[in-house]
């Protein structure tokens with residue numbers, strides 16, 4: 421599109437649970453290009469639901485790494501076809517769903533460094549042949565996704581749940597030790613969590629050290645499971661990335677380091693002195709530090725874009741790559757929270773987070789290194805039953821229509837006449853509970869509500885849980901507190917109205933729900949162009965607090 425020509429900009433990426441998203445932001449802070457690839461809709465050959473595969477054990481949850489690579493190919497080709505002027509991209513950064521892990525096979529760095537601009541990324545980055553001994557370690561129970569063309573997936577012989585087969589012929593060298601990466605929805609590592617906490621002296625000790633007690637989704641415990649259940653894949657792994665640093669590696673053409681902020685979600689990083697905990701590394705797997713590399717400040721330039729992107733898409737050779745980070749830290753950067761403000765992200769997961777000056781590790785919730793100010797921190801609560809739970813109730817009771825869903829919220833009153841509901845179709849993170857639980861105004865547990873009462877009970881219950889757990893961690897809604905909402909469900913004004921009613925404070929939204937992308941683009945400016953970007957960001961801060969307010 422001609423209007424994009426000659427517009428100096430930064431790109432912000434988000435490799436999230438359900439999509440890969442990108443925004444282009446110019447020096448006046450205008451988002452002038454947004455695009456996304458939705459895994460379930462646009463890459464159906466991978467057979468994901470909500471961007472993931474839930475294995476037969478109901479606990480193991482993975483996503484195919486090649487799906488993420490292919491999604492990036494699609495977005496870049498769409499941008500190219502639309503006439504996007506890549507030569508104006510000064511820098512880029514990005515985000516990834518937190519805690520997920522990618523296992524690069526020995527030799528992958530050579531493949532990354534010598535990609536042919538004549539081929540797409542996914543045609544050159546393939547998965548390897550690793551037999552999974554049927555342990556459930558990263559092997560979807562179903563026949564598994566049909567691999568992209570040129571790879572034959574054969575039904576494995578009995579006793580082996582599944583395997584990924586090297587593509588035939590010259591389809592590309594194996595780059596990944598396993599093709600199905602554990603992601604944040606996984607809750608199969610309870611044994612590994614117990615081992616880790618025992619090693620360091622208990623849950624509170626681990627929380628003080630790494631910012632969190634042991635959580636099943638946290639990467640250290642996932643690595644421990646892989647090492648224990650698929651030692652062959654672990655031994656063939658030259659590098660372990662988070663989803664964020666994996667994405668940065670694609671742009672760099674080499675292994676990108678893990679940043680402090682997303683690295684705080686691994687149960688491996690000492691959040692005070694920002695180094696790997698030797699005790700935690702040793703508890704998870706051998707030679708782990710060399711596979712992780714050294715962590716870096718989130719506000720680091722990790723290199724220049726690789727020649728692949730210069731030659732294939734026309735990026736300038738000097739385009740800087742700024743460390744990618746977790747989607748929630750990136751959102752915090754994008755939303756520019758002020759002291760006392762609370763951010764609520766209504767994505768696949770629901771999260772509540774805020775800026776902290778000092779760490780206050782507890783047994784619930786998480787403390788991460790701050791992605792903007794390395795001296796500060798961020799606190800976060802994560803709720804697994806977020807958008808996918810809302811979608812299920814919408815499909816069951818509102819004809820799969822958000823407008824029908826909204827009618828229920830509009831036709832029922834605040835407080836729902838005393839009816840309360842809590843809905844956890846998958847094992848919840850905060851707190852650890854599963855099932856649907858309904859209580860009448862007389863405080864009797866009931867088995868059902870009328871459809872409109874059920875919808876309001878779901879939304880009020882989700883937001884009351886957030887408020888109660890936040891207050892339990894000492895977060896207080898003060899007179900000047902603003903709630904800044906983001907994530908896909910923040911498009912829904914009726915849901916945001918319930919949020920404002922439950923918290924009793926105004927809710928603000930910015931002009932895009934993709935705060936992780938915008939935050940990443942701002943971090944690219946901020947880190948790459950210091951003074952100029954600080955002016956940019958100061959103006960942005962002024963803007964965000966004049967955005968739409970929902971009373």
Ligand SMILES: Nc1ncnc2c1ncn2[C@@H]1O[C@H](COP(=O)(O)OP(=O)(O)O)[C@@H](O)[C@H]1O
Pocket residue numbers: 436437438439766767768769807808810811822906907908909910911912915
């Ligand atoms: N109008 C809407 N009302 C409620 N939820 C919505 C609406 N539009 C999108 N969503 C939800 O947003 C979710 C995606 O949010 P997003 O932040 O993009 O997810 P992620 O970043 O985790 O991939 C979808 O699962 C969908 O249920």
Ligand SMILES: O=C(CO)[C@@H](O)[C@H](O)COP(=O)(O)O
Pocket residue numbers: 436437438516517518519604637685746747748767768769770771800802
């Ligand atoms: O586990 C967490 C945070 O600790 C999740 O918030 C993931 O980071 C997934 O993010 P979304 O895809 O839902 O944005």
